[in-house]
Amino acid sequence: MNNFRGLKIDKNIMTVEEFYEELSHVNASRESRLKYANKVLDDRSLFPSLLDILFMADDKVSCRAAWVFEFVCTQHIYHIIPHLELFTKNLKKIHFDSAVRPVAKVCQLIANTYCGKKPNPIKKLLTHQQQQRIVEAAFDWMISDQKVAAKVYTMETLYLFGTCNYWIHEELAQIIEQDFYNQSAGYKARAKHILKRIKAKNKK
Template sequence: MTLEQLHKELSYVNALRANRLKYAKIILDDLNLLPKLITVMFMTDDKVSCKAAWVFEYVCSEYLYCIVPYLEVFTKNIHKVHFDSAVRPVAKVCEFLAKANYSKEPNPIKSMLLPKHKEYIIETCFDWMITNQKIAVKAYCMNTLYLFGKDNKWIHQELAQILEQDYTGQSAGYKARAKHILKKIKAK
């Protein structure tokens, strides 16, 4: 399948879970399509990029390690994603990577997620925390930053400051997640 064919195919993706899974299975069955999916996902001014991001999230939720050869491309470009419906799945994949990095189980993410990749993720998550993003994005970013803060105390300090400053003006969902993360930071 060419890039153009995949782009056209992705235009048929809709918000239904079964539909997203169907397209994720196409990618999982032929991982040679993954770099093309990533390319479409980073066509950030194209509405189909959102649909590519949805599929990418499902692919990574099923088989996160497929991202390993593309960590550089993924982490270097995440800051470019700007449509709300694309930011959420990209933030979720960042959380997947952080969880895998700190998992007790051995996995390829631990050795392949380099400091520069982590920097890109951390920087983008902080940007998303201080800009007008949906609660789901901020919740994924809180978790991601909390995990990366285990090795970098400054991250916990900055995250705690943002959460405390924003706390009063946010939704109940944000407050609940922020309270949980702040409690974990203070316990360290």
């Protein structure tokens, strides 16, 4: 399979090809996603392969990898720490709707953790450049034709990172206001909430 050319494979663990075959059986049910997420949580050596498959962005199995990736990171966001450079460098490759949504949610999880009040490894180890890559991908998702769920996660990500970078709030507010009347009720509800928080933050 040409998708695997150049990928490093440890003979002592499941190969990327084998894991790809497993992920091809994932379906949209919560039970299915959780089943394969638990495999990764039980065997962290599978996490790099999960990312490799996730970033085969023109392959539909990448969407299934994204579903599993979301569940893994929801359960334990710190699994991504050794892979933050790879993850952020490849974010812009993701383009299928069903992959963008879970990846956008993981970006929100990273932002939530980074901007949390308590010290944590992501707050310590996420670099400025990696944060900027997430912000750039998020703005791309905001101005492109993405589903509402992806944009809702993305608004929250940009709001959180914008608490430390005022220009992000300015640009986010401008995009929301320009796009507001063309969007769904779900988008508008979240957008109003985000704009209210931005205004409140700027008054401080």
